[in-house]
Amino acid sequence: MGDIYKLILAILLFTSINTTQAQDQNNPWALSLGVNAVDYYPVGQPDPQGDLFDEFFNATDHWNIFPFFSRIELSRHWTGGLSFSAIGSFNKINKFGTNVNYSTGEETTNEVDDLTYYSIDGAINYSLMDLFNSNRIDPYISGGGGYTWLNKIGSGTLNASIGMRYWFSEKFAFNLQSTYKHVFEVYGFRHFQHSASITYKYGGVSDTDRDGIYDDKDACPEEPGLAIYNGCPDSDGDGIEDSVDECPDTTGLAEFNGCPDSDGDGIADKNDKCPTVAGLKSLMGCPDSDGDGLTDKQDKCPTTAGPSANAGCPWPDRDNDGVFDKDDRCPNEKGIVENNGCPKITEQDKELLNKYAKTILFSPGRSDIREESKEILSDIIEILKSNPDAKFTIDGHTDSIGSDLLNLRLSQERADSVKQYLVANGIKDSRLTSRGFGEEKPIATNFYKDGRRKNRRVEINLSN
Structure with missing residues (x-):
């Protein structure tokens, strides 16, 4: 297990070198932990290894799988779809190629005592997530190099990888990857390394309200909001953000600063004394059916015009002489206006x-x-x-x-x-x-x- 600590130390050293790169505050660091499998068979190398991609998925017979935590990767976004990674892995090798009896054509698997395998690698990754227009499916390709030890015999490698992450939450993803490692030294062995891990993103600028918009870009960092409003909410979904919506909890119209006009009379409900019945602006949104200047609610005679002094009803004129009873000195006797409703003296x-x-x-x-x-x-x-x-x-x-x-x-x-x-x-x-x-x-x-x-x-x- 001392080899694992060497790997972790190497990764931390690699990370400290990498920190000279400019950090994108809106894309945090990522840490992946998982298991790895080493396959020496389908690499197209002479015995004891098979042809390239020969029995590539024969995990039972060919893959050396370390069943516990055996792979760690630390990566950081650089720009666009590019990121850098430092990777360390550990394994035990007991399946190592196939011998062929050319007289009989029979194959026999080379089983060896457990050989210690560990490696450190650096990679440049390119995400293809934008091609899928998805925020969950994240395929990627990688290229880089590293150093691999097999029973303490080391050799440099040139690596190429293909993988896919599936982000099942904002911070966590499940990651599958296959890497081909080409060995330069004559005593090294080319091989494939497969891995499955859980990836966790962290660091960078925080997102206090967890609305997917980082605080440095979020105009309302403590309230979950929408990207189109720079992270500010639109609680009633009327297309007007709460900060300028005078009725933020009720769906309304832009012309009334987000407030509704239920009766369609051009007066927002909050200013309308009769919000369910179309009315006049001069009467605070209430109707005046007879046009006498009094709202129907105030008018005791809403269909007949009358003065406000008589609650919207016309003044009575019992003798029909054109002089209202209130002004008629002779209300029961027809008279003339000039004589206050009384007959003119003859x-x-x-x-x-x-x-x-x-x-x-x-x-x-x-x-x-x-x-x-x-x-x-x-x-x-x-x-x-x-x-x-x-x-x-x-x-x-x-x-x-x-x-x-x-x-x-x-x-x-x-x-x-x-x-x-x-x-x-x-x-x-x-x-x-x-x-x-x-x-x-x-x-x-x-x-x-x-x-x-x-x-x-x-x-x-x-x-x-």
Whole structure:
């Protein structure tokens, strides 16, 4: 077993020399451990060996197989499909060619006592994996040389190999190889060496997230990702990597930065208040069937346009006069817009008001309404109530007897007296304005008693 340690030492020496080569950080070192078989028969050399490739696969009779760990190979990638290898092997030889009895033509196998076999070799390998467009099947060819000892008698060799690795994981492969070793010295023997081993790749740059993209090339070294995104993930598979995908867990569209638009209204679901029903951008993706500016959810009358102040429903207009009930001072009576929905006061009512007002009697020099005028005031009140939105002025006038200041005050008091009476009988104060004009606007001469009586009057007029 001391020979094995010599081989291992030689391999380490070879490796230290090889480290001067530039290392491809994305392709690690490889270590292979396995068994080897040495076959001295089918090499086309004179006795005791047979013709070239004679009984090449006769493992039972011809192959010398060491049943335990007997081969070690350390290799490193150089560039492209090329790599370098240092190989050491050990074996015991007890099958060594065939003798032929030419008189009888019979063959006899040469069996010898166990001869110690060991070798160290260097090889240049070329992988043909790209030809198969596969990341598992890895056929290769090799060429190189080495030195072989048989019972401590050494000879140099020129080697040619063919082999195949099968990568059953990212790091491990099963490796089969056959090598022809051509011996230069006259006392050496040409032979084949076959091997089966397990190969393990290691070293180089790490791949922390195990996505097949090494950390120095991986933009997301701690998250498994895809090569097209430099190692970053696309969790929802929508073609937009997670780092720029605003909805990384939901399949979406590029135009919405990876977010979906379920109802196809041009508004991403995350911004759409109604993501399952096509709507308007102005309403955050919700529909407005009647076009009144309220979403159907907010609209109590979604199929009939109406103001937002009435929850999307049109204002009622019971009397159909064009004035909504909320603004109609006479909602049950058809009126006009100019009069807030109430009927316009007629000329007849205007005339009656002034006719009735002029018959309101006052005692000379007083503002108290005389009892006989109460019936007239009752008629005036009916006219005012039939025009509930109309506003009126109550104008007081006097004759010329007495001073101007006294008459002005008296006329205002008479107008106020009429207003107070009307308000006390159901007419809103806001509809009435009282004014006094004194003796400024007579309607008859003050020279006669009858004229002065006419000038002592109250007029009720529609306000402009």
